Amino acid sequence: MGPEAAPEARRAGNRRKVREHRQRLRTQGMRPIQIWVPDVHAPEFAAEARRQCLLANASEEGAEIQAFIDLVYEWPDDEYSQ
Structure with missing residues (x-):
């Protein structure tokens, strides 16, 4: 595993957390807007x-x-x- 792997793993983990958080909100009947x-x-x-x-x-x-x-x-x- 190279030195770039750790930051990429963190980014992937952050993306997963955001995706899960958004899914929980959608389950509660919410939708994102900008x-x-x-x-x-x-x-x-x-x-x-x-x-x-x-x-x-x-x-x-x-x-x-x-x-x-x-x-x-x-x-x-x-x-x-x-």
């Missing part, structure tokens, strides 16, 4: 968020938009205040 979401760490995300906030604030409906945000926004103080 979703793509914005990268909140990207500078472009922050720039776009700022641009949209400025547009909302400058619009005629700015106060109404902010009132809606205040209405639906709930921050669990207990969980994050520590």
Whole structure:
């Protein structure tokens, strides 16, 4: 058995574990999906968020938009205040 065999055996073991895990989930009635979401760490995300906030604030409906945000926004103080 060469030096490449150990890493390949680990990869094969990992693939087997993942396959078994996915099969257990399927047995429970689950199915895999893939979703793509914005990268909140990207500078472009922050720039776009700022641009949209400025547009909302400058619009005629700015106060109404902010009132809606205040209405639906709930921050669990207990969980994050520590």
